Amino acid sequence: xxxxxxxxxxxxxxxxxxxxxxxxxxxxxxxxxxxxxxxxxxxxxxxxxxxxxxxxxxxxxxxxxxxxxxxxxxxxxxxxxxxxxxxxxxxxxxxxxxxxxxxxxxxxxxxxxxxxxxxxxxxxxxxxxxxxxxxxxxxxxxxxxxxxxxxxxxxxxxxxxxxxxxxxxxxxxxxxxxxxxxxxxxxxxxxxxxxxxxxxxxxxxxxxxxxxxxxxxxxxxxxxxxxxxxxxxxxxxxxxxxxxxxxxxxxxxxxxxxxxxxxxxxxxxxxxxxxxxxxxxxxxxxxxxxxxxxxxxxxxxxxxxxxxxxxxxxxxxxxxxxxxxxxxxxxxxxxxxxxxxxxxxxxxxxxxxxxxxxxxxxxxxxxxxxxxxxxxxxxxxxxxxxxxxxxxxxxxxxxxxxxxxxxxxxxxxxxxxxxxxxxxxxxxxxxxxxxxxxxxxxxxxxxxxxxxxxxxxxxxxxxxxxxxxxxxxxxxxxxxxxxxxxxxxxxxxxxxxxxxxxxxx
Amino acid sequence: xxxxxxxxxxxxxxxxxxxxxxxxxxxxxxxxxxxxxxxxxxxxxxxxxxxxxxxxxxxxxxxxxxxxxxxxxxxxxxxxxxxxxxxxxxxxxxxxxxxxxxxxxxxxxxxxxxxxxxxxxxxxxxxxxxxxxxxxxxxxxxxxxxxxxxxxxxxxxxxxxxxxxxxxxx
Numbered sequence: 043x044x045x046x047x048x049x050x051x052x053x054x055x056x057x058x059x060x061x062x063x064x065x066x067x068x069x070x071x072x073x074x075x076x077x078x079x080x081x082x083x084x085x086x087x088x089x090x091x092x093x094x095x096x097x098x099x100x101x102x103x104x105x106x107x108x109x110x111x112x113x114x115x116x117x118x119x120x121x122x123x124x125x126x127x128x129x130x131x132x133x134x135x136x137x138x139x140x141x142x143x144x145x146x147x148x149x150x151x152x153x154x155x156x157x158x159x160x161x162x163x164x165x166x167x168x169x170x171x172x173x174x175x176x177x178x179x180x181x182x183x184x185x186x187x188x189x190x191x192x193x194x195x196x197x198x199x200x201x202x203x204x205x206x207x208x209x210x211x212x213x214x215x216x217x218x219x220x221x222x223x224x225x226x227x228x229x230x231x232x233x234x235x236x237x238x239x240x241x242x243x244x245x246x247x248x249x250x251x252x253x254x255x256x257x258x259x260x261x262x263x264x265x266x267x268x269x270x271x272x273x274x275x276x277x278x279x280x281x282x283x284x285x286x287x288x289x290x291x292x293x294x295x296x297x298x299x300x301x302x303x304x305x306x307x308x309x310x311x312x313x314x315x316x317x318x319x320x321x322x323x324x325x326x327x328x329x330x331x332x333x334x335x336x337x338x339x340x341x342x343x344x345x346x347x348x349x350x351x352x353x354x355x356x357x358x359x360x361x362x363x364x365x366x367x368x369x370x371x372x373x374x375x376x377x378x379x380x381x382x383x384x385x386x387x388x389x390x391x392x393x394x395x396x397x398x399x400x401x402x403x404x405x406x407x408x409x410x411x412x413x414x415x416x417x418x419x420x421x422x423x424x425x426x427x428x429x430x431x432x433x434x435x436x437x438x439x440x441x442x443x444x445x446x447x448x449x450x451x452x453x454x455x456x457x458x459x460x461x462x463x464x465x466x467x468x469x470x471x472x473x474x475x476x477x478x479x480x481x482x483x484x485x486x487x488x489x490x491x492x493x494x495x496x497x498x499x500x501x502x503x504x505x506x507x508x509x510x511x512x513x514x515x516x517x518x519x520x521x522x523x524x525x526x527x528x529x530x531x532x533x534x535x536x537x538x539x540x541x542x543x544x545x546x547x
Numbered sequence: 548x549x550x551x552x553x554x555x556x557x558x559x560x561x562x563x564x565x566x567x568x569x570x571x572x573x574x575x576x577x578x579x580x581x582x583x584x585x586x587x588x589x590x591x592x593x594x595x596x597x598x599x600x601x602x603x604x605x606x607x608x609x610x611x612x613x614x615x616x617x618x619x620x621x622x623x624x625x626x627x628x629x630x631x632x633x634x635x636x637x638x639x640x641x642x643x644x645x646x647x648x649x650x651x652x653x654x655x656x657x658x659x660x661x662x663x664x665x666x667x668x669x670x671x672x673x674x675x676x677x678x679x680x681x682x683x684x685x686x687x688x689x690x691x692x693x694x695x696x697x698x699x700x701x702x703x704x705x706x707x708x709x710x711x712x713x714x715x716x717x
Contacts, residue, residue, distance in 0.1 A: 163643040169679045199648050202627030204595045204608050207645060228644045229599045232678030248674050254603025254699065298609075311553070317613035318563055324610070334701060335603060373549040543601050546642075 050106035053082050054113055063479040064270040068101070068114040076117040077125050084130040089400045091483070092492045092509035093127060093137040095145035097171055100124045101507075102134075103481065103492060105419075112419060114481065114494070119147050122172070126152040133399040133514045140547070144234070146171035156182065159227040159546065170234055187213035187221040195528065199228045206542035210531075217527040222520045229546040237506040242268045242342040242473055245503045249493060250337050252508045253544035258284075258291040259486030260508060261340035263493040266421065266482030267506075268342040271497045274473045278465040280344035281422050286357075286460050287327075287336045287345075288484075289453040294323045295487040296404075296446040296453075297368065299539050303443060304375065306532040307384040315371050319364060326360045344470030358461050365454050372447055385440040389522040389534030393437060401514040403489025404445040405538055409437030415485035429456055437522075439537040475501030488512060488541065510544030564617040567710065568703045574693055574711035581692050585659035587633045587716040590622035591709070593663075594632035594656065598649050599639030599681060603699040604666040608636070611702040623709055629655040634712065636663045637689075640672040641682040653689050661712060664691045665705065667698040 056078065057069035071079060082088070083104075091103040091112070100117045117124045126149035128135040138149040139158035146168030160167070162179020184194075192215050199207035209225040233252055237245040249264035250257040262284055269276060276284075301316020324334040331339050331347045339347045349357070375381065393410035395401075402413045412433040416424040432448035434441040482493045489511030498504040519538045523531055557563075597605060612618050612625060626632055629652045641649060653662070664685040667673040672683035685691050695708035 159644075161644045163646060164679050165643075166679050199645065200596055200629075200652050204597075204605050204612070204625060206597050206600070206602055206605065207648065228648070229597065229639065229642050230644055230680050231599045231640055231642050231675040232680035233675070235678040235680070236675050251601040251603065251674060251698075254601035255606060257601075257603065311550070314563075314614045315553070317610065318615060321610065321613065321615045328701075335606065335699070337603070337698065370549060370553060374553060377549050541602065543599075 048082060048086075049109050050086070050088055050104055050111050050113055051109070053079055054115060057115070060116070060479070062271075062477065063114065064273070066112040066114065066481055068116060068479060070116045070118055073117070073125070076115070079115055080125050080127055080130060083127065090127065090131045090133055091400075091490070092494070092507075092513075093134050093141070094494070094507040094509065095141040095147055095170070096505060097145065098122065098147075100141060100147055101494070102127060103494070110418065112481075112483075122146060123148040123150050125150050128152045128154070131400075132517070133401075136517070137513060144168065144170045146174075159230045161227055169232065182225060184211045184223050184225070185221065189215065189220070191215050192220060208542050212528060212531075214528050217529070219523050219526055219528055219531070222523045222531075224516055224520060226516070226542060227546050229543050231547075233547045234505065234507060237503050240503050242272075242497070242501065242503060245506060246341050247338055249506070249508060250340075252547075253510060253541040254335065254337075255295055255541070256291070256486040256488065256491065256544065257335050257337045258287045258340055259484050259491050260493065261338070262288060263482040263484040263491045263508070264495065264506070265340055265342045266484060267480040267493045267495040268473060268497070270480030270482065271478035271495055272474050272476050272480075272501065273478070274343055274471055276344040277468045277471055279348075279467045280469045280471075282460055282464050283345055283348070283469060284340055285423050286457060287331065287339060289457050289460070290323050290327060291336065292487040293364075293450050293453050294320050296450050297371070299536065300371065300375065300443055300446055302539075303385070303439065303533065303536045304381060306536045307381055309378065309381050312371065312374060312381075315367075315374065319367055319371065322360060322364050326357055330357060341470065343473040344468070346470070348469045354461050354464060358458065361454055361457055368450060375443065382440065384530070384533060385443060385537075386438060388439045388530055389526060389537060391437040391518050391522045393435065395518055395521055396437070399514045399518055401489070401511075401518055403487070403511050403515065404442045404449070405515045405518060406489065407432060408434045408441035408445045410435050413490070415483050415490045419483055421484070423460070427456060427459060439533060442537040473501070486511065488539070489515070508544075508547070510541050512540035512545045516540050516545065563614045564620060565615055567616070567621055568707040570710040570714050571704070571707035574695065574708040575714065578693055578711055578715045584715045584717065585661070587659065587661070589713060589717060590624075591633045591661075591713055591716065592624055592626045592631050593634050593636050593709075594626055594629045594652065595636045595638070596649055596652050597638050598645040598669070598685070599642035599675070600666065600668060604638035604669075607699045607702055607705060608638075608665070611705045616702040616706055618706065618709070621706065621710065622713065629653075630657065632656045632660065634661040634663055635689075636665050637685045638665045638669050640668040640675040641685055641688055643680050643682060646682060646688060649688055661692045661716075662689050663708070663712065664694045666700060667696055670694050670696060673698065
């Protein structure tokens with residue numbers, strides 16, 4: 043086995059590159075080379091971007107932090123097993139449990155043998171692999187915590203309020219949380235199965251519903267993947283307008299999150315203000331783009347909507363009004379000591395864990411990890427726009443609020459420049475019908491969204507896999523709540539605002 | 548200081564809630580074809596259950612409870628327990644993994660009650676219909692009194708549909 047310092051591409055040179063994989067290479071490795079890759083991962087600064095399965099293969103997308111190279115490594119797995127990454131990248135553990143559930147490929151060396159997405163209610167076992175009759179559900183064994191005076195508090199899947207379903211198992215001592223373990227998968231709806239066989243336009247609708255709050259970001263990542271696979275270039279106007287939609291989505295989600303976090307600290311006034319601010323943006327979306335959340339506006343090849351000069355001016359004026367009002371919300375938050383008392387120092391995530399799990403978005407950036415897909419690997423039009431990535435070191439609820447505040451301001455500034463510089467021309471190009479593979483990487487409001495697509499000869503989607511940033515953030519919530527009081531869980535949870543739908547698939 | 552400033556502004560400028568939409572005629576017609584009103588009164592307690600939604604419907608439900616639309620001023624409110632509910636509002640195509648929880652939640656709602664399927668997915672499974680993991684709409688599991696369509700339905704549409712439900716219960 044080759045050891046010592048080697049770059050990702052050097053290690054992948056042991057494999058066979060796949061033709062037609064764009065914009066980053068995909069390399070097929072045999073078992074020996076895959077094990078060598080995993081061996082290197084234990085010591086190399088390679089970030090796990092995503093891991094997913096196929097009928098008889100496992101893929102992992104990695105980025106070499108030293109060289110900036112991105113590549114997909116594939117383990118052809120005719121024997122329906124593969125050497126697990128979980129032991130060297132803890133963020134991969136749930137991904138590999140999901141791969142076992144969906145494709146029936148066994149991760150060798152993975153300690154956690156419990157299912158993840160398969161709760162025993164599907165009509166088939168291993169639905170995306172070699173499907174077999176269902177197996178009876180077995181009781182799910184939560185990780186134990188032992189000690190005098192400990193008791194369990196089970197919460198969910200149906201929560202109080204309007205929230206997505208998931209189960210949280212708390213071990214508490216008095217008020218203090220000793221261990222939290224989440225069990226998700228309740229909203230698994232078979233997204234990969236719903237996309238397979240569809241035209242890119244049809245599958246784009248599903249991509250826009252992987253996580254509804256990130257509909258623009260997912261549709262954009264899917265469009266990037268299809269455009270890479272079919273070698274299609276969207277027109278410049280579409281590229282700029284897509285960024286307009288994406289930044290509006292980022293602001294709308296961030297501002298509502300700020301309000302909702304304050305609400306969970308017992309300060310509903312901030313939520314009222316934030317709701318009205320969010321509503322301004324959704325109404326602008328509806329009047330200018332025809333949908334409040336801008337669903338189905340980003341399509342492979344470009345955009346399904348356009349705005350005229352009057353529309354752009356109206357949007358710019360709305361954003362100016364938004365900016366002024368947003369300042370009042372920020373002042374309200376920062377000048378309310380009883381509120382800050384709840385957010386400062388609560389739900390601290392250690393920077394070391396953020397790096398270990400490769401968590402991005404406001405969770406990562408609030409704990410020293412300054413990553414943003416708009417910068418690295420980067421995509422147009424952001425390569426033509428100068429902007430900063432805010433980073434804080436505290437890792438607490440307050441830092442996650444402050445990162446959102448900073449990002450809203452940066453996005454408002456970006457929007458002003460985007461609207462002032464909109465190129466003219468068409469907003470959509472025809473997508474050629476061709477076989478190919480593509481990977482799209484986009485910064486959604488939660489962090490990095492990846493969509494990998496494989497197109498068949500007739501241009502339909504043979505396989506598609508979306509990867510949500512929450513995969514690497516959910517486990518950190520469990521670490522953040524440890525030692526906090528149980529009553530602060532909603533506050534900490536909201537400050538993470540992880541997607542259930544996005545990871546349940 | 549910003550707190551006092553904001554509260555003062557809100558007092559001077561009046562509340563932000565906009566006039567509610569009229570009761571939805573399609574919804575009223577759909578309800579008229581179904582069971583007669585159960586006399587649940589002019590105030591309905593809603594228990595929302597996400598059964599596989601992409602969370603788009605939840606976002607618009609949140610907006611409907613927010614100050615611009617304000618479900619509460621119509622006599623509608625979202626409650627934390629099914630035991631306090633007059634109606635279940637169900638979103639999503641009903642994932643197989645949520646089916647047991649949906650059934651148990653429905654059993655916990657006192658009778659008589661109403662079931663509202665909210666969003667295209669809750670109607671027939673939407674773009675997820677036909678996969679191994681979904682049941683294809685709330686009607687496959689529970690008798691549905693009212694379907695509010697849309698992907699997701701706008702807060703205005705949600706309000707108009709729920710008003711029709713209240714009219715039926717008067």
